[in-house]
Amino acid sequence: MLAINHPVEDFSLPSTDNATFSLSANVGKHLIIYFYPKDDTPGCTLEGQDFRDHLPEFTKENCIVVGVSRDNLKSHQCFKAKMQFPFELLSDENEIVCNLFGVMKMKNMYGKQVLGIERSTFVIDVQGILRKEWRGVKVPGHVQEVLDFVTTLNQ
Known part of the structure; x- marks a missing residue:
């Protein structure tokens, strides 16, 4: 399991740019x-749009933003293009990285228990060290909170 201020195990996943992201x-x-x-x-969609709209500010802070879900690449490519x-x-169709980050949770959906991704965000620094995590994220204001935190890493 991940721990704040400890290195994150290397991982790689297929990416919408038709390459493998690792x-x-x-670093x-x-x-x-x-x-x-x-x-x-x-x-x-709202969360992705918020990251999109703040991307120039993240880039200025030496950040890369990536989104992860269990959807396949075709679905991701359509979503990315549309938005x-x-x-x-x-x-992460096989939930390997989802399990590494511990984001798979039992959720109630229409009265049924289903296993799904808990909306979560992680900041990994320039050396591959986990610096911050947010779990059970509520979308409004979240991206600004992440940006505010990242700004402190560069001070």
């Missing part, structure tokens, strides 16, 4: 990795 290939930049339940749903996301979406 943590180790992105030297802060990584904002946000996990969301499902492409093209209301909360996930004009300027960052990559990563497909």
